[in-house]
Amino acid sequence: MFVNITRSVPAICGAGLLAAVFTVGASTVASAQQRSTFQDSCSNIRYTEQDGNAMIAADCRRSNGSVNAATVVIKGIDNSEGKLTHTAGNNPSSFQRSCENMSIQMGGPSGVMLMGSCRTSQGNYLDASTAIWDVNNIEGELKYPY
Numbered sequence: 001m002f003v004n005i006t007r008s009v010p011a012i013c014g015a016g017l018l019a020a021v022f023t024v025g026a027s028t029v030a031s032a033q034q035r036s037t038f039q040d041s042c043s044n045i046r047y048t049e050q051d052g053n054a055m056i057a058a059d060c061r062r063s064n065g066s067v068n069a070a071t072v073v074i075k076g077i078d079n080s081e082g083k084l085t086h087t088a089g090n091n092p093s094s095f096q097r098s099c100e101n102m103s104i105q106m107g108g109p110s111g112v113m114l115m116g117s118c119r120t121s122q123g124n125y126l127d128a129s130t131a132i133w134d135v136n137n138i139e140g141e142l143k144y145p146y
Contacts, residue, residue, distance in 0.1 A: 034145070036112045038137040042070070047102045047114070054096040056104060060137045068140030074132065075144060079118040082126030090146055099128065
């Protein structure tokens with residue numbers, strides 16, 4: 001999708017704007033690819049839902065050694081024909097509306113994986129997984145940097 005957008009820009013706006021769009025796009029992709037670190041200082045990590053939002057819940061250690069029960073809404077993951085896909089932006093995820101048996105597993109390139117079964121438009125369920133990027137433990141709270 002990003003490639004298609006950048007291909008259409010030169011015909012409309014010229015090469016200068018194309019460079020600006022590419023730079024902004026590269027920055028967005030780079031920020032979405034930071035390894036999650038919360039799993040290094042949190043325990044009892046699990047998937048949960050609250051008020052329709054998909055969430056990570058964990059017991060996270062503060063710098064003083066105390067532990068806090070923390071949650072964070074999972075951002076930017078949708079179901080696309082039975083596959084978990086990342087979307088641009090800071091929006092809450094929507095995959096939970098059409099996926100089931102979701103869980104959080106440690107491992108993969110981000111350190112944390114979201115796994116489950118997701119429905120296709122034909123109604124079939126496929127095994128699906130994707131990395132969860134950018135979630136950190138900041139003084140016992142689960143946070144994204146944006």
